C-alpha cells in the first residue's frame with residue numbers, strides 16, 4: 001500500500017522558524033524530556049572540554065534552562081551563565097544566572113565576551129543558521145569553546161511495533177515531522193552538517209560525537225517524540241493525518257512491543273582560534 005506524504009499545499013500556511021512553542025501546554029514536559037534524555041551527554045562533553053570555575057558562558061535558545069543551570073554549577077564559584085531564548089519564561093532565575101529575552105537571529109551579542117557558548121537543538125530550526133553560527137563564534141573570546149548539539153532527524157527508524165501497519169504509520173509521522181520542519185525553513189538533517197558548518201565559521205580543533213538513543217516506553221527519548229506529536233498534532237491534521245491515526249500513534253508507541261531509535265544527535269565542539277582572523281564578516285554591533 002502506498003502512503004500519502006505530507007501535503008504542504010493543504011491546510012493553513014506554516015510559520016517560519018521554530019516549529020514547537022515554549023508557551024504550549026506540552027512545553028514543560030517537552031523540556032523535561034529534553035533534560036532527561038540529553039543533559040547527561042551535553043554536560044559530559046562540556047566537562048571533558050575543561051569547563052571550569054570562573055568561566056563566562058552563554059547558552060542560546062536555552063528552553064527551560066536545564067543546561068544553563070548545570071553549566072552554572074560547573075563554573076561556580078566565580079563564573080557566570082547568560083541563558084537566552086525568544087521565550088525564556090520557563091527559565092527560573094538564580095544568582096549567577098542572567099536570563100534574557102533575546103532573538104539570536106536579530107538581537108545583538110557582545111563581541112569576544114564568552115569562554116563557552118552552547119546551542120542545543122536551536123540552529124537546525126533557524127533558516128539563518130549559518131549567519132547565527134558566525135555571530136556565536138564572534139561572541140567567543142579567542143580560544144573559547146562552542147558546543148552545538150543537533151539531531152539529524154531524517155532517519156528515526158521504527159525497530160519494533162505491534163503490527164507492520166503501525167510501523168508504517170510511525171515512519172509516516174517521522175517523515176511528516178521532518179517535512180514540517182523544512183516547511184518552516186528548518187533543516188532536520190542539520191546535525192550531520194554541523195561539523196562542516198563550524199569549520200566554515202572559522203572554528204578549529206573540532207570534536208564530533210554522534211549519539212543514538214532508544215525510544216521505548218518509559219524512556220525520555222520516547223517522551224520527547226510524544227511531545228513532538230502533541231505539539232504538531234494540529235498541523236498534522238491540517239496536512240493529511242486523521243484523528244484516528246494520531247490516536248493510534250499515541251497508543252502504539254506506549255505498547256510494550258514498541259521500540260524505535262532517535263536520529264543521530266551530533267555533539268560538535270570547536271574553538272575560536274587565538275589569533276587567526278575568522279572567515280566570517282564582522283557583525284554590525286562589533287564595528
Ligand SMILES: C[S@@+](CC[C@H](N)C(=O)[O-])C[C@H]1O[C@@H](n2cnc3c(N)ncnc32)[C@H](O)[C@@H]1O
Nearest residue numbers: 018034061062063085086103104105120121122
Ligand atoms: C528544541 S528547544 C531546545 C531548548 C534547549 N536548548 C534544550 O535543548 O533543552 C529550542 C529552543 O530554541 C528557542 N528559539 C527558537 N528560535 C529562537 C531564536 N530565534 N532565538 C533564540 N531562541 C530561539 C525556542 O524558544 C526553544 O526554547
